[in-house]
Amino acid sequence: MNSQVTAAIVAIVVIIPLLSFGLWNSESPIVIEKAEGKSKITAITSFYPLYEFTKEIGGNKVDVSLLVPQGVEPHDWEPTIRDIQKIEQADLIIINGNGFEKWVDKIDSSKVSIINSGRSFGWVTEEPTQSVDYHYWLNPLSAKLQITAITDGLIEADPENADYYKNTKKDYDLKLDALHSKIKTELNGCKKDFVAFHDAFSYFAHEYDLNQHTVIQSNSPHSEPTSKKLEDIIQLAKSLDIDIIFAEEGVGIRASQVIANEIGGKVLILSPLEIVEDGSSYFKKMEENLLNLKEALCN
Numbered sequence: 001m002n003s004q005v006t007a008a009i010v011a012i013v014v015i016i017p018l019l020s021f022g023l024w025n026s027e028s029p030i031v032i033e034k035a036e037g038k039s040k041i042t043a044i045t046s047f048y049p050l051y052e053f054t055k056e057i058g059g060n061k062v063d064v065s066l067l068v069p070q071g072v073e074p075h076d077w078e079p080t081i082r083d084i085q086k087i088e089q090a091d092l093i094i095i096n097g098n099g100f101e102k103w104v105d106k107i108d109s110s111k112v113s114i115i116n117s118g119r120s121f122g123w124v125t126e127e128p129t130q131s132v133d134y135h136y137w138l139n140p141l142s143a144k145l146q147i148t149a150i151t152d153g154l155i156e157a158d159p160e161n162a163d164y165y166k167n168t169k170k171d172y173d174l175k176l177d178a179l180h181s182k183i184k185t186e187l188n189g190c191k192k193d194f195v196a197f198h199d200a201f202s203y204f205a206h207e208y209d210l211n212q213h214t215v216i217q218s219n220s221p222h223s224e225p226t227s228k229k230l231e232d233i234i235q236l237a238k239s240l241d242i243d244i245i246f247a248e249e250g251v252g253i254r255a256s257q258v259i260a261n262e263i264g265g266k267v268l269i270l271s272p273l274e275i276v277e278d279g280s281s282y283f284k285k286m287e288e289n290l291l292n293l294k295e296a297l298c299n
């Protein structure tokens with residue numbers, strides 16, 4: 001509960017009417033009570049896309065905060081004891097789920113509702129040697145399912161504002177549908193094979209009928225490709241006539257550049273939206289990804 005907000009609400013709902021009452025009945029006792037059900041609920045979100053989704057749906061009814069600091073890659077992030085305490089004081093903790101947050105078992109679920117936004121998904125693997133992909137948010141239609149789970153969580157915690165959350169969700173869904181149609185239309189008829197840095201784009205590739213190849217075989221963007229893997233990707237890129245190799249913001253640039261040099265191509269960014277800088281947004285990043293994919297596949 002945000003104490004400033006609570007104080008402001010108590011002032012408006014309780015103190016001011018009592019003071020007015022007191023003007024004509026000075027003997028009435030002034031009792032300050034918490035204005036039941038009128039305060040904002042608090043939601044902590046695991047990392048950037050979930051933060052934006054929850055802010056959009058929660059609007060002015062929810063205090064939303066981001067757990068993994070901006071600019072920090074979320075795969076290997078671990079909460080401190082203080083982070084755990086902060087989480088347990090909130091009404092909701094919204095996670096991606098299905099193993100993305102390896103620390104979730106440390107949370108006492110009797111203290112805070114844990115909302116698994118990935119509840120609709122199984123794990124997708126591109127090939128048996130590859131690790132799991134839980135980057136649902138990179139496909140706008142899977143993002144909608146995550147947002148349904150977030151909306152349900154908000155409604156359960158704050159049923160009084162159910163209609164409000166349903167409406168904000170409806171508006172946001174329309175924007176995601178429009179983005180989906182745009183991606184589908186603009187990549188239609190283009191080439192299908194692309195080289196991402198880590199295996200974040202399985203859901204995206206599946207939705208738009210593309211083939212994802214990756215520079216590293218792990219879902220941890222911090223690991224380095226082996227020289228065998230680099231050699232394999234160089235051969236693959238040559239055989240598929242690929243001339244753009246994707247890296248991420250601040251991650252994988254060097255390895256992707258080595259491959260690009262070998263094939264006489266270049267490096268562009270394909271963002272998994274895990275590290276999002278100030279002033280950017282889900283839609284802005286997805287549009288940038290689409291532009292770069294078009295340059296790689298549609299020329």
Ligand SMILES: [Zn+2]
Binds near residue numbers: 200219272274
């Ligand atoms: Zn990732």
